[in-house]
Amino acid sequence: MWIKWIAIIGVLIIVCIGLATLYGKFRWQSDTDRLRAKLTDGRRTIKPLLYDQKEIEGLPEPVQRFFRTVIKDGQPIVAAVKLSQQGQFNLSETEDKWMPFTATQIVITQRPGFDWDARIQMTPGLNAFVHDTYLLGFGSLHASLLGLFTVAKMHGAPENNQGELLRFLAEATWYPTALLPSQGVLWEAIDDTSARGTLTDGATTVSLVFQFNAEGAIATIRAQARYRDKVTAMPWCGRFWEYSVRNGMLIPLQGEVGWEHPEGTRLYFKGRITEINYEFAS
Template sequence: MKWIAMMSVFIIVCLGLAVLYGRYRWQSNTDSLRAKLISEQRSIKPAVYDPKEIAGLPDPVQRFFKTVLKDGQAIVAAVKLSQQGQFNLNEMEDKWNPFTATQLVATHRLGFDWDARIQMAPGLNAFVHDAYLLGEGSLHASLLGLFTVANIHGAPENNQGELLRFFAETTWYPTALLPSQGVSWEAIDHNSARATLTDGATTVSLVFRFNAEGAIATIRAEARYRDKLTAMPWSGRFWDYTVRNGMLIPLEGEVGWEYPEGIRLYFKGKVTEIHYEFAS
């Protein structure tokens, strides 16, 4: 009995050390990725928002910028945020897993890193990096930071998908949607417009639909790649708007894939903290 007890303690200690090592290794990778993201930044011009630059844009787009930005708003250079919510990893039915995440976004050169912990079972987390850096998208998922279960990097289809994510999330850093920041706008109707963004060899477009107040209500891409062979309509919506650093941004959102029978959500999240760095 004494020998069994000693072995049990030994196994528990080894498991604990393995978990700590997995966290350490994952955090080291996160630090390296984010250092590279920041090191690649370029200067941003102009450094402040001038309302004159939206003259000639479609009416709903002008209304949007007048709603979410103040005159002289500093242009966002980087964003650090924290999230919590639920993630559905099952394509056939709703099986939601709680998650927490931090995210670093850089607007020049365009990029982000989403570092999440998705609880698969009590005490068992999937560690996930979803990122876009130097024109390439990547997805790395690992159990406990030790056992890789997915590692996708640099395929054109993945680049397109991750740049679309960056584009959709500009609702949290709306100065990135200005024409001076590389976005072109095309009128659709009095409540929506199509925006297009190019980064290197990748060009993406989103339809932004605005609510009665002028803020972004929904986004939609006609086709976002899920893998190398499958592209599907992809959409999301945002709500719970509040002012942060002079900008009107949403704190909650959800995103999903559009099937013929309807949308299947896979992400429901809330921003719990957000901090900005501005161009100077």
């Protein structure tokens, strides 16, 4: 008799876990839908609708070369992006503990904003759900096991805002018309292969050093200081490669990002775009 009851209890536990998993996915998806609706509702009118190569006259030479390389005269200006990613995320700051992830992301170029919705596999059958978001001038991070149990949550502090706007600027290599002066980016000369791009949104201003490869495309980005939390700011860097033409724009399909420690760079993200779709200004 006791074996029968153990079996019944085991089945009930499995059913409860299954129901909790389904509920967690449903609740997380509802939160995702609300975030992305707010992003869409916050959109601003984009002008101009098309890129005119006269716009880059007077910019630093490597920046002019970059725009001549990745977009052509008459390219429609990107208004929104939807993409899918897969890759690995390092969950440890002291050792390599790489876990696979999949993610979708929506980006609005004006007003700058994005939502990255990821599933990081902690163990087989156990995922961490992550929202990394920049919405209407505020940055936030929310991580939850199974979409039910919050393990990290940060929102709206100036340090969050700075970090997420830096991410938007770095990832503009996937939507390069957002790097044009008409879209709010100011460019300063550094040398023959690099320049500093600066973007302001509301009360937050961020800058990145962009280094360009021999073909003129973005090879690396670097911020002198990006906040990891409310008190710690460190140099932050990324690298892009595997360039391919999408909707007339030359964009990288692979990238990696990390923090620069005194002993060297420790990567925490390695990802590849598996699908990308654009909406253009109209």
